[in-house]
Amino acid sequence: MPRREAMGVRRNWLACLTALLLVLAVASGGCRRRRYENPITKDTHQPDKILFDKAIADIERGRYEIARLTLQTLINTYDTSEYLAKAKLAIADSWYREGGSHALAQAEAEYKDFILFYPTLEEAPEAQMKICMIHYKQMEKADRDQTHALRAEEECRQLLVQFPNSKFAPQVEQILRNIQEVLAEREFRVGSFYHTKGSHAAAANRLQGLVDHYPLYSKADEALWALADSYGKMGPRFRSKHIEAYTRLVRDYPLSPLAEAAKKQLLAMEQEVPEPDPVALARMKYELEHMEKPGLLSHFWGIFRKSPDVRMAAKSGSPTMETFRPPLPATVPAAATASGGVTAEVTVAPVTDSTALDTRPDARRAAPASKPESGAQPEARPPAPSKP
Structure with a gap:
């Protein structure tokens, strides 16, 4: 066989193989079926069940619009159906599976309606869990917009408060720790920037709020070290806070690489070195044993990843259940009380003396000033200037 003909046959064979692979890929994608999480196992031939x-x-095969039309027909036609709640949940799930910012916003609204109308059903915690995941999946890195991170934190806390005994509670606790790791990282970066810049008052304000609100943060020991250094450079007025930061570092983070240096600082200031907290010691040992090691290319690919890296987030401990509020800066003095018994406070009390209105009338109804005596001459006024 000539060489050109052999090359032509080989090219045709490669083209046919490529076409076959494309057909198989399209066929497998079109026939892919992801099973629905909340089916109805009841075997019946009722018309509403057939529609469901x-x-x-259709949802399992990705035909979400058709599925929603069918479910809406079920809801409008059989308004007393026993599958009404399941149908509303399936509409929300179809939006959730479809994905995209618009579809996820619709899914959140549908899930909230489902929880509002059916708060006692066993699917209600799952609906709240998916609301949390809607924002968690859209969460960005610590140096980006934190809107979805804050919303995810709020929705996860709502699940733990409203459904504390749900089977999703342990998973949501870990998700909440991951979210708070990202929020704390943002505060740490801002505080570190101020500390490096030399704005120690601003750094102390940021870092103080961080260590008070996010004690499970993976770099809380570094934050305490920078906080102590900032207070130390703010003058003797903040000596107590300077000592307190080193004390917390030694007591609450005993396995930190900075713990020994903090002990030396306390001894240099002639302060007592505290004993490690046994609960904190056990928690840090657990974190070291369950630490996730990064891969060889994880740092490289992290540059191109939109979502934050939460591998360093705590794996144990109770996440903070309150919204972060920036503390009052330490340089702002406390409000002083007015001296001399004069205050700006207004108090309201019931009237106990019924004769007060007669004996102590309103000043606005007091008698006008007395008129001058008849013999007295009124004070002369200067003449008005004449017009030219």
């Missing part, structure tokens, strides 16, 4: 099963089959 048809919609679920």
Whole structure:
């Protein structure tokens, strides 16, 4: 066989193989079926059940718009159906599976409606869990917009408060720790910037709020070290806070690489070195044993990843259940009380003396000033200037 003909046959064979692989890929993608999480296992041939099963089959095959039309038909036609709650949940799930910012916003609204109308159903915690995941999946890095991180934190806390005994509670606690790791990282970067710049008052304000609100943060020991250094450079007025920061570092983070240096600082200031907290010691040992090691290319690929890296987030401990509020700066003096018994406070009390209105009338109704005596001459006024 000539060489050109052999090359032509080889090219045709490669083209056919490529076309076959493309056909198989399209066919497998079109036939892919992801099973629905909340099906109805009851075997019946009622018309509303038939509509529900048809919609679920469309959801599993990615035909979300058709599934929503079918479910809406079920809701409008059979308003007393026993599958009404499941149908509303399936509509929300179809939006959730579809993905995209618009679809996820619709899914959140549908899930909230489901929880509002059916708060006692066993699917209600799952709906709240998915609301949390909607924002968690859209969460960005610590140096980016934190809108979704704050919303995810709020929705995860809502699940732990409203459904504390749910099977999703342990998973949501870990998600909440991951979220707070990102929020704390943002505060740490801002505080470190001020500390490096030399704005120690601003750094102390940021870092103080960080260590008070996010004690499970993976770099809380570094934050305490920078906080102590900032207070130390702010003058003798903040000596107590300077000592307190080193004390917390030694007591609450005993396995930190900075713990020994903090002990030396306390001894240099002739202060007592505290004993490590046994609970904090056990927690840090657990964190070291369960630390996730980064891969060889994780740092490289992290540059191109939109979502934050939460591998260093705590794996144990109770996450903070309150919204972060920036503290009052330490350089702002406390409000002083007015001296001399004069204050700006206004108090309201019931009237106990019924004759007060007669004996102590309102000043606005007091008698006008007395008129001058008849013999007295009124004070002369200067003449008005004449017009030219």
